[in-house]
Amino acid sequence: MNHLNEITSHSQSLPESLQKEVLDFICFLETRYAFKAPTQNDNELTDIEIEQACGILQAPHNASVKQMEETIKNRGGRL
16 A cells, blocks of 8 residues: 555544644645645746856846946956
């Protein structure tokens, strides 16, 4: 008998209030260990994930090379 069958078998003999407690505990474990139900697209990356993985960054505003150099200079040579 696998664990799922054992859980089902044992929980069926419990009163409904304790069955609810078992369910709450299972939900707690899912949250604690960040389990989620697998979906069809779990192996597919989003566009944002691909951009982040490839190092593609977008600045919130445009800056010229001169402005970037001045900012670096003002920070004592640190980015």
